[in-house]
Each structure stands twice: as C-alpha cells, then as structure tokens.
Amino acid sequence: MAAEQPTILATSGGWRHGERTDIEFGKLIHHALELSDPGSRPRLCYVGTAGGDQRWFNANVSDAGRVAGVEVSHLNLFPMPPSTDLVDFVLGHDVVWVNGGSVANLLAIWRVHDLGPVLREAWQAGVVLSGVSAGSICWYVGGPTDSFGPELRVVTDGLGMLPYGNGVHYDSEAARRPVTHEAVAAGTLPTTHCTDDGAGLVYHGTELVEAVSERSRGGAYVVERDAATGEVVEHVLPVRRL
Template identity: 35%
Template sequence: MDTQIIAMGGGGFSMEPDNLLLDRYILNQARTGNPKVCFLPTASGDADGYIERFLRSFKTLKCQPTYLSLYKPPHSIEPFVLDQDIIYVGGGNTKNLLALWKEWGLDAILYRAWKKGVILAGLSAGSICWFEQGLTDSYPGKISPITCFGFLNGSNCPHYDGEEARRPAYHHYLKDRSVKEGMAADDGVALHYINGKLERIVSSRRNASAYSLKLKDGLVHEERINPLFLG
C-alpha cells in the first residue's frame, strides 16, 4: 500500500476560497471517486469559523467532508480516523497541534492511518507537522525551529513567499545546524510525497515555487523548483 503526504506551503480553501485547485488535486489522489475527507482544525483551536469554511468549500466538491474536534471528540477516535480516505490538517499554532495530538495519541493513530493508505495533507502547521523539523511562528514575534513527528525526513518551511521573515530564518537555522536540510514552499504550492519520496510538486498559482535547501561547506544553497501549474 502506497503512503502519501501532500504538504502545502499555503493556499487551499482557507487562503484561496475562490481557487480550490490544490483541494481538488488532493481529492483526485484518493483511491475512490467520492472520498471521505476529514478536516483536523487542531492548530486553530478547532475554530468554528475555520470548520465552517472547510465544510462550505468541500461540499462543492465530489467528496464526503467531515471534521475531527479534539475538544468534542467522537466516542472512539481511532476507528473514525482509520475510516477516512484523506486527513486534511489546517493551519495555526504548530506547537499546540503537536502537544494535543500527543496527549490524545492522535500522532500514533495518524501514523497507522498513513501506513494503511490514508492520504495525509495540510497547509502551514498542517504541512510542517509531518516532517522531522519545521519553521514555525508558534512562538510570538519570531520564526523558530520545532521538532515534529518525522513521518517525512528533513525540515520544512511554509509561506516562503508570503512572510518575509521565512527565508532569512530558514537560511540562518540551516547555517547554524539548528535544522536539517529540507524543502520550502511558497503559498499555493504543494509537495506530494509518495512512500516518503518527493514525487511531484504542483501549484495553484502561476508564479509560485518550491525550494530545496542544502548546506555545503558552511553555506546554504537554495535551488528553486518550478511546480506543475494546475490551472
């Protein structure tokens, strides 16, 4: 069974309500034509407005949308999660997401779901969380490294073009070896991993890009990668 993770720098229904190209792309990777897709709004504190925007957008698409709130969880979380075709994780505070998932054992449940073939997807905090490390704004006033779940190797930085502090922070932390080499994505760009390997990069915006960042001889080398535009 192939494993899939689709990590977005930004975009989708929560940032581009009139441009659902990335959301449609995620749905198209499912094994069924009418997939069950579950939204995890943990990083936003399960904000009602965020959940409503997800349901409103995905009800216009061919799928069966639902959501999982850890503040009002179902009777048994694991069967509910394992019954989904896609898990879609929203943005917000990555540190809070990691803490709550660990407390509820949701990180282990999601790992089992991933190995079972459930597609894991998300943007911002919902992108960072799958990697070994990420760059987060969870701490007030700064971009900081954070240790994540490690389903995917390396580090990840979202919003690479959307927040001007992102690029210099990523370069800084790579140079002092606070984070591992990894991938950055502009808003509107999705990194599609299959069996742990980056197989495809797609975009809902014409001029958005992905970036591979490596450290060589003490210097950060950033390679720009043009994605496949979905429009």
C-alpha cells in the same frame, strides 16, 4: 479506495474564496483527493486543532465540501475527541486535511491524545495526509513558526514522517527564508523543503516526487548544507501548475 502507497501533500495553500460560500476547496485540496483515488464520493477528515477547533470555520469547511461533492467529517479534539477509536475514525476517510494556525499547540495537543501514531497508521494504509502551513510542518521534523510570537522560532518536534525540515509561506513572509537558512546552517533543521504560497510538495513514502502549485507563479525549494563547504545552498524545484 486508497492511495497505492503512503502519500503526503504538504502545502502553503488549498483554499479559495467561494461564490456562494465563504470558502471553497482550491486546486491543492482537489489534488489531495485525486491522489487518494477516492471513488464516487470522496471522504475528507478536516483537522482544525492548530486553530482551536473553531466551529464556525468547521461550518465553512462543510459548506465547501458540499459544493465540491465531498463528504466532510471533523476531527475535533476540543472538548473531546469524536470517538474512542480514532484509528477507525481516521481510516474511514480518503484524505486528512490539517489546517493552519499554531503548529506548536497542535503538536502538544496531538501528543496528549496520542494522535501521531494514529496518523502514521492511516498514512501507511493509504489515507492521503495533507494540509496547509501548520498542517504542512507537522508531517516533517519541524520548521520555522510564528506559534510563539511575531519573531519566528524553529520547532523540531514534528511527527517526522518526512525526515526533512519544512518552510511554508516562503514568498509572502520575508523572515521565512533567512530563518530557514540559519536553521539549516546551524544543524537545527536537516535538509529543508519549502513552498511559496499556493505551492505543494507530493511525497510517496519519504521520497519527494513532485512540486505542484494552484497558482500561476510561486515556487518550491530545497535548502541544504553543503558538506564540503559548510555553506547553505538553495535549489529551485520544477513546479507543475495544476
């Protein structure tokens, strides 16, 4: 089974503390699986490039998958990819979940392995693309990141499947909002879609169709430059609580 149309769920959440495991899938990951219309045993491809493909965290994700009844595979790029045919590997899943970390490093390593075109083909074939933080920004033109140090900088070499900027952790890191506004005002980023912790944005093709959240609070926003005045305007989006 596959999503009926190209689908992305870009988030600032997805994980929760487990009862018998270190972590479990949160409501956002479950929502990504639902969007894929997976059938009886969903298949999730976990991509941990942004964190350096940490094997201990891979084990935690596998445990979380077991608890949720989800078959988990890992697309590790260290020390080498898992297959010579990455298209076949990725298309064998219902959802790709990209975890957080350094989006700048992630994009550089993906370019080395030519993974961007693979993910685009999977997206067009109905594999739901999703992820948190770096795993959210990567689908867009770019966004603010702490990949280079504590002071945020803006990356603009994202995969660009979604023709917007992306701001993550909008409510939990004070610098995120002003840096986003400055980047949009300067034209460094185009209109930018942002999520508070726990929130996610659902796209069909490149159209934003819904904002959701796995928390009782936390929002989502569109930041754009008013063509008439040149001022930056922030719009609050309606959010459906999962």
